[in-house]
Amino acid sequence: MNFKRFIILMPLLWLIAFPIDTQIISGQQTVSISEVHRYNIVGQWKLFGGFTSSSLTNYDMFDTKFSAIFHAGISYPFTVSNNLIIEHGIRYITKGIKYEYEYYDWFTEEYLGKENGSWNVSYIDVFGKFKLNNIIVDKIKIEPFIGASVAISVRGATKLEGSWGKYKDSEWFWDNLWDFRTPFDVTIPIGVDFNLNRRFVIGYEFNIGLIDITKPSHWDWRYISHIVSTGYLF
Numbered sequence: 001m002n003f004k005r006f007i008i009l010m011p012l013l014w015l016i017a018f019p020i021d022t023q024i025i026s027g028q029q030t031v032s033i034s035e036v037h038r039y040n041i042v043g044q045w046k047l048f049g050g051f052t053s054s055s056l057t058n059y060d061m062f063d064t065k066f067s068a069i070f071h072a073g074i075s076y077p078f079t080v081s082n083n084l085i086i087e088h089g090i091r092y093i094t095k096g097i098k099y100e101y102e103y104y105d106w107f108t109e110e111y112l113g114k115e116n117g118s119w120n121v122s123y124i125d126v127f128g129k130f131k132l133n134n135i136i137v138d139k140i141k142i143e144p145f146i147g148a149s150v151a152i153s154v155r156g157a158t159k160l161e162g163s164w165g166k167y168k169d170s171e172w173f174w175d176n177l178w179d180f181r182t183p184f185d186v187t188i189p190i191g192v193d194f195n196l197n198r199r200f201v202i203g204y205e206f207n208i209g210l211i212d213i214t215k216p217s218h219w220d221w222r223y224i225s226h227i228v229s230t231g232y233l234f
Contacts, residue, residue, distance in 0.1 A: 048230065058172070070094070076089060123153050148186075
């Protein structure tokens, strides 16, 4: 998939969707948006948590797998108009990978063993999202969104296991455990939230990394994350 084209097309789809004032619920029945119950207040706080499954682009050294890790945060969706919600918030989120590597003797090509490992970095992530506010189907409010986020790393951890033994370490980022990686990450979140009964929210986010997290090494590793969360509005 060409992500750059997808990102460029998203705002155009929004411009097409904004003028829509009716939604087809079933068959030929059409319900005006003005007839559907909306939020009684302009803004609500939202507590949320869930799982983040991440991988890296251009990480060709090992056979990598997605690593699912918990995240949690708080946000404030603010209803601007019948078409737009702006949501900003902060979350603690961890991204990383699991990998498997088989190594051989360079000269004899003799099989020497297998290594399994994982590493991850935890971030404090500040984000903002622009969400559609005019799609309601069978009393479920559907809120597609696109936004931006900036995160700073707070902790790193690594685990290794092979024929040579086991290794495990976890340190705060200021202890230079991850000194070859940039302490920041900048991403574009694209996804959709499903608002149930005006209180419970189930959401999916595809999070696209924009910067190389290995600077100044320039290996061009960027996060690709799938984020599934549940939340409560109060």
